[in-house]
Amino acid sequence: MSRAALFNTILVGFMAFFGGFALVLYPNADVLHPHALADQMQQVLPQGLAGFVGMLRNWTFTLFFCMAELWGDVCMGLLFWGLANEITNLSDAATLYPLFGLGANLAQALAGLVLKATTCRAASEFGLALQLSMGAVIIIAGIAIALQQHIANEAEAKRRHSRQGRNSSQPMSIAESASWSSSSSSSSIETADPAAAAAEVAADRLREASERK
Numbered sequence: 001m002s003r004a005a006l007f008n009t010i011l012v013g014f015m016a017f018f019g020g021f022a023l024v025l026y027p028n029a030d031v032l033h034p035h036a037l038a039d040q041m042q043q044v045l046p047q048g049l050a051g052f053v054g055m056l057r058n059w060t061f062t063l064f065f066c067m068a069e070l071w072g073d074v075c076m077g078l079l080f081w082g083l084a085n086e087i088t089n090l091s092d093a094a095t096l097y098p099l100f101g102l103g104a105n106l107a108q109a110l111a112g113l114v115l116k117a118t119t120c121r122a123a124s125e126f127g128l129a130l131q132l133s134m135g136a137v138i139i140i141a142g143i144a145i146a147l148q149q150h151i152a153n154e155a156e157a158k159r160r161h162s163r164q165g166r167n168s169s170q171p172m173s174i175a176e177s178a179s180w181s182s183s184s185s186s187s188s189i190e191t192a193d194p195a196a197a198a199a200e201v202a203a204d205r206l207r208e209a210s211e212r213k
Contacts, residue, residue, distance in 0.1 A: 004152045022134035025060045087155040
């Protein structure tokens with residue numbers, strides 16, 4: 001699986017879970033939570049495992065908080081920086097990586113504003129506030145998928161153009177190679193050391209004089 005496909009698959013999985021929690025799991029939490037089983041376990045197990053029993057009793061909330069923690073660690077710590085490492089050249093890293101960190105801090109501030117706008121409601125409307133928050137998360141995740149796809153396509157186009165530039169010179173035929181080799185040999189003889197050429201001429205003249213004798 002390619003990095004882009006892995007990116008999209010993980011984000012779609014998170015989107016499906018958050019949407020399912022807001023629309024299915026949370027409204028039916030009283031039916032889905034095993035209160036009777038938790039009460040029996042609490043009577044049998046030691047007091048030190050009361051926290052574990054509480055997690056099991058409210059397993060949908062436990063799963064939600066685990067996925068919420070993974071959302072930041074997986075999406076930001078792995079997927080985002082994996083994409084940044086793939087598309088960023090070594091020469092540009094010193095300039096772009098501080099901007100990435102600044103953007104992450106700015107995103108946290110904006111996320112606080114979005115959370116405040118979606119949760120400032122009465123306690124009786126918590127379900128609606130949760131649905132609005134999860135809807136905002138799903139929309140942002142969809143935007144992230146679209147941006148990732150666009151950035152990956154641009155990076156692939158640049159790499160393809162760079163490879164075409166390196167391979168633009170066509171290989172020579174056998175006749176062209178022989179012609180180039182002969183021209184290179186003649187040019188190398190013409191540009192040889194003058195002292196060596198003079199010595200060769202002197203040797204030829206001495207050979208001719210010895211033959212005359």
